[in-house]
Amino acid sequence: MQQIINFIIRNKTFLLFLLLFTISLTFTIQSHSYHKSKFINSANFLTGGVYNSVSNINRYFNLKSQNDILLQENRELKSVLYSSQNKNDTSFVKHYADNKNYKFSTAHVLKNSYSSTKNVLLINKGASDSIQQDFGVITSKGLVGIIDNTSKGYATVISILNTTSKISAQLKKSNHFGTLTWNGISPYLVQLIDIPKIAPVMVGDTIVTSGRSSIFPKDIPIGVINDFELDTAENYYEINIRLFNDMTNLEHVYIVENIDIAEINNLLNNRNNE
Amino acid sequence: MNSLIYSNMLRFSVLVIFQVLVLNHINFLGYINPYTYILFIILFPIKNTRIVFVFLSFLMGLTIDFFSDSGGIHAAACVSIAYARPIFLKFCFGTIYEYQTIKFNNVEFGSKLLYISLLTLTHHIILFSLEIFNISNVILTLQKTLFSSIFTIILSVLLTVIFSRKT
Numbered sequence: 001m002q003q004i005i006n007f008i009i010r011n012k013t014f015l016l017f018l019l020l021f022t023i024s025l026t027f028t029i030q031s032h033s034y035h036k037s038k039f040i041n042s043a044n045f046l047t048g049g050v051y052n053s054v055s056n057i058n059r060y061f062n063l064k065s066q067n068d069i070l071l072q073e074n075r076e077l078k079s080v081l082y083s084s085q086n087k088n089d090t091s092f093v094k095h096y097a098d099n100k101n102y103k104f105s106t107a108h109v110l111k112n113s114y115s116s117t118k119n120v121l122l123i124n125k126g127a128s129d130s131i132q133q134d135f136g137v138i139t140s141k142g143l144v145g146i147i148d149n150t151s152k153g154y155a156t157v158i159s160i161l162n163t164t165s166k167i168s169a170q171l172k173k174s175n176h177f178g179t180l181t182w183n184g185i186s187p188y189l190v191q192l193i194d195i196p197k198i199a200p201v202m203v204g205d206t207i208v209t210s211g212r213s214s215i216f217p218k219d220i221p222i223g224v225i226n227d228f229e230l231d232t233a234e235n236y237y238e239i240n241i242r243l244f245n246d247m248t249n250l251e252h253v254y255i256v257e258n259i260d261i262a263e264i265n266n267l268l269n270n271r272n273n274e
Numbered sequence: 275m276n277s278l279i280y281s282n283m284l285r286f287s288v289l290v291i292f293q294v295l296v297l298n299h300i301n302f303l304g305y306i307n308p309y310t311y312i313l314f315i316i317l318f319p320i321k322n323t324r325i326v327f328v329f330l331s332f333l334m335g336l337t338i339d340f341f342s343d344s345g346g347i348h349a350a351a352c353v354s355i356a357y358a359r360p361i362f363l364k365f366c367f368g369t370i371y372e373y374q375t376i377k378f379n380n381v382e383f384g385s386k387l388l389y390i391s392l393l394t395l396t397h398h399i400i401l402f403s404l405e406i407f408n409i410s411n412v413i414l415t416l417q418k419t420l421f422s423s424i425f426t427i428i429l430s431v432l433l434t435v436i437f438s439r440k441t
Contacts, residue, residue: 016325017353032407040340050294054295
């Protein structure tokens with residue numbers, strides 16, 4: 001007993017080092033699996049508050065470019081609205097009627113990073129605005145990510161520039177779908193894998209969300225095909241996609257909530273239990 | 275003694291704020307950021323007990339992790355260099371360290387540069403291997419380590435020169 005205590009006292013620095021190193025390794029490994037980083041995230045009172053107050057100042061410097069983006073979006077929406085009224089195009093009516101299962105709310109991006117391989121955004125809406133895990137986040141131009149952790153007033157978003165993020169996406173002109181991933185190299189290019197060899201893939205084709213995941217509605221734009229090649233087994237394409245969104249300059253985002261998500265999950269769980 | 279505690283507390287908070295609000299947003303050439311907050315570990319007074327030092331370094335890393343949503347990578351890297359610091363001190367300063375009389379303000383510039391570079395490189399290698407966490411991306415890890423280290427070393431040396439009090 002005496003010897004054990006002596007050993008502990010003699011090596012106390014090393015033991016403390018070992019303990020702290022293990023703790024931090026545990027946090028690291030948790031952060032590498034999807035939706036597991038419960039404890040270490042910036043959606044808390046202190047870090048959220050600091051980022052919020054700094055973002056209040058920074059916002060003034062981007063007013064001009066953000067106004068341009070909002071104007072452009074307004075112009076697109078106006079043109080959709082008036083052309084659909086004039087032509088009485090039923091496909092537009094149907095398109096917007098289909099999307100009534102989704103509720104949209106707005107938020108500001110407080111913190112954005114794109115230099116690491118696991119990029120996480122912080123936004124200024126949280127649990128008190130009834131934002132929950134697994135809601136989608138988009139901008140007027142395209143996809144941004146999925147809500148991860150929420151606190152009372154803030155939420156973190158796993159960006160599509162995160163090597164753990166996997167989102168279902170498809171070709172716009174045909175229904176071949178695959179998984180959207182990121183290899184961690186360029187913030188302007190993401191990768192679409194698992195597109196079957198039979199699909200008609202061309203450089204410049206548009207990629208949209210597939211609506212299969214019950215997080216995002218169908219047909220949210222993502223980007224255009226930059227280049228593509230067959231994978232090593234030569235059965236599937238690996239496609240580099242140039243994003244419509246400039247992920248390095250995000251300010252206003254929309255949060256998408258699928259109203260039917262509880263019903264869908266319930267149905268899927270019942271199916272699995274049988 | 276008290277002034278030592280206060281000055282280190284001040285240094286801790288200033289370095290955290292500076293790192294989180296300024297340096298994390300530099301993104302030079304898209305991905306190169308300096309991590310100058312390790313100046314806290316580099317310049318921590320040597321006479322203090324090691325156990326407090328290791329714990330404070332862990333706290334420093336964890337604070338940065340909280341701000342940058344990075345799991346525990348900064349904490350792990352900080353704890354490692356804090357634990358290994360005596361080895362680097364002995365290697366770089368030799369006998370001055372043995373007599374416990376180092377003042378970082380008036381040591382030779384060459385050995386100070388060596389000391390800062392070695393600690394920075396070790397920190398960055400651990401940091402980026404944990405961040406990327408993938409052996410097949412070894413080239414990316416080394417590339418990020420090299421470029422960020424150069425940036426960090428230059429900035430750290432500049433900061434120590436600017437804020438050194440000649441006595």
